[in-house]
Amino acid sequence: MQIEISARKRVLQGKGASRRLRGSGVVPGIIYGGENPAQAIELDHNNLYHKLKLEAFHASILSMDVEGQKERVLLRDIQMHPFKLQVLHIDFQRVDPNKKxxxxxxxxxxxxxxxxxxxxxxxxxxxxxxxxxxxxxxxxxxxxxxxxxxxxxxxxxxxxxxxxxxxxxxxxxxxxxxxxxxxxxxxxxxVAAEEAAAVVAAGDIPTTVQKKEASKEGEKKDSGKKDGGKKK
Incomplete structure (x- = not known):
């Protein structure tokens, strides 16, 4: 699935300019890598935000259209607002078809x-x-x-x-x-407890009551031996 995204070249840069862009529903970003120099860009926030919900957008080669010039890019970094549903900045990397x-x-x-x-x-x-x-x-x-x-x-x-x-x-x-x-x-x-209980019920493992009964039987036998020894 080929995902396309549009952007414009960003002329004004700096914190103040980025803040004004965000206030007008635009996300500042950058494209870097490859043989061409890094290009500052700006993207429509709503369109970008909906695309970010697509799983494939994060792990696919994207077709980036910057004012009519198309490039193949990968999403590399996103900066989100700490508590607002707002994208603050986004980075894309150009793709070289011959490099891993x-x-x-x-x-x-x-x-x-x-x-x-x-x-x-x-x-x-x-x-x-x-x-x-x-x-x-x-x-x-x-x-x-x-x-x-x-x-x-x-x-x-x-x-x-x-x-x-x-x-x-x-x-x-x-x-x-x-x-x-x-x-x-x-x-x-x-589930493990149920399996253990089933084993116990089958008689494979002596229960507490069985252990007590076995203990009492042992005490009786020992008592009988002692009494028999005294009579002699």
């Missing part, structure tokens, strides 16, 4: 409902990671990485090396030897 890029892309977890650890053991999937740092050429950049949980059993963990990556995509962490956990299935305490 590093991006964080979201993880989409699938088949959790049929995972043995969920379906058979009543477990809950714990997402250790929700996004992944990848490296690839711009043409190979995926909008997301799918994480298949169909075979994940209770107590098992899915690691980076278990992921199926699109062609041309690499995970720098694995190259460095960091095979990080991605997801695992944990058993809730209530």
């Amino acid at each position: 890029i590093h991006m964080k892309v979201p993880l989409h977890f699938i088949n959790a409902d049929i995972a043995p650890g969920v379906k058979l053991s009543g477990g809950i999937v714990s997402h250790v990671l929700t996004e992944l740092d990848i490296s690839c050429l711009p043409k190979d950049l995926p909008e997301f990485i799918s994480v298949d949980l169909a075979e994940l059993a209770s107590g098992n963990t899915l690691h980076l090396s278990d992921l199926k990556l699109p062609e041309g995509v690499e995970i720098p962490a694995i190259t460095k030897g960091d095979n990080l956990p991605v997801a695992t299935i944990v058993i809730p305490r209530a």
